[in-house]
Amino acid sequence: MQTIGVGMVGSGFMGLTYSEVVARHAVGCRLVAVTGGRRSEQLAKDYGVAAETSIDALLARDDVQAVVLATPDQNRLELTAKAAAAGKHVLAEKPMAPTVAECDRMIAACTAARINLAVVKTERFRKITRKAKELIDQGTLGPLQMLRTVSAFPLPLAKQLFEERQWMADPRSGGLFMGMASHNTDFLRWLTGRNAVKVFAQATTFSDLPGPPLSVMAQIVFEGNIMAQMWITAELPNPSLPSSEVRFQVFGRDAMIDLENFEYLDVGQGEKWERIYTPERFDYLKEPKSPIRLFPHIGVVQEFIDSIREERPPKVGGTEGRAAVEICEACLISAQTGQAVSLPL
DSSP: OOOEEEEEEOOSHHHHHHHHHHHHTOSSEEEEEEESSTTHHHHHHHHTOEEOSSHHHHHTOTTOOEEEEOSOGGGHHHHHHHHHHTTOEEEEOSSSOSSHHHHHHHHHHHHHHTOOEEEOOGGGTOHHHHHHHHHHHTTTTOSEEEEEEEEEEEHHHHHHHHHHOGGGGOTTSOHHHHHHHHHHHHHHHHHHTOOEEEEEEEEEOOSSOOSSOSEEEEEEEEGGGEEEEEEEEEEEOTTOOTTOSSEEEEEESSEEEEEETTTEEEEEETTEEEEEEOOOOOOTTTOTTOHHHHHHHHHHHHHHHHHHHTTSOOSSBHHHHHHHHHHHHHHHHHHHHTSOEESOO
């Protein structure tokens, strides 16, 4: 089958991440060129590929069949439309876009061009989360009844991120909230296998940081009357809350799951809790190329590349990306109106 030439759009931390994955881990593809961001020339040099001066120049290359959009979310619609017009397949970072309306336009552009649109959802590709999904699907928990998820970070870290990623303060973006919550909302949908039907939320920013709300608490109703709570915040005081960077708790009729992405997976059943899985540890910032860190990203890219080579729709496509954004946007609408929001939007 064809080896897929990939163009990288974006040269920040995630641009580095996906360049490493495409160049050295994923099968059936090769990194061809990089564009976008102040580090693009150096990133291209590091991988021995071309540094293009613009997205248009990258899309004009005959040896590029697909692009990875490792860019701020407020730019994804424009970039996706350009890629679709050029006939290039698209893998978009999360959140897919800051609004459902923009997601719809991205889907329409790619559908019309008959190219694949995939969205990064690393939670579906981690060893620990796949083990949790396996336990649910094989019936260990019985019918699901309730879920709870927390992603909580200290305010000093948020301030550091805003200094490094100033685009998060742009009111046109989904900000830090959607950057985090699009993981949580997708994971809730994936675990339950159900769509959300109603959302009620509060959202605010307690600090003086600009942009979309930094603290959101939501009650989410899924099909089958499954109840879920989501708490997203980047405004805790130090030392923050233990085991709460990416925490999920799932309660069924017969048993329970408690997991933290980077710490543990526990199952509560009968009279006891049992540790089922402990993930390998790595330093997120100091070891960006660690195979442990890259494992779910390799899964994301490999599925995208395989979908192109096998001439089939991606398993995690625009519809899935849109659904995660839809729940996030419903949270913000509910917070603004003080009313529960019914889905779909």
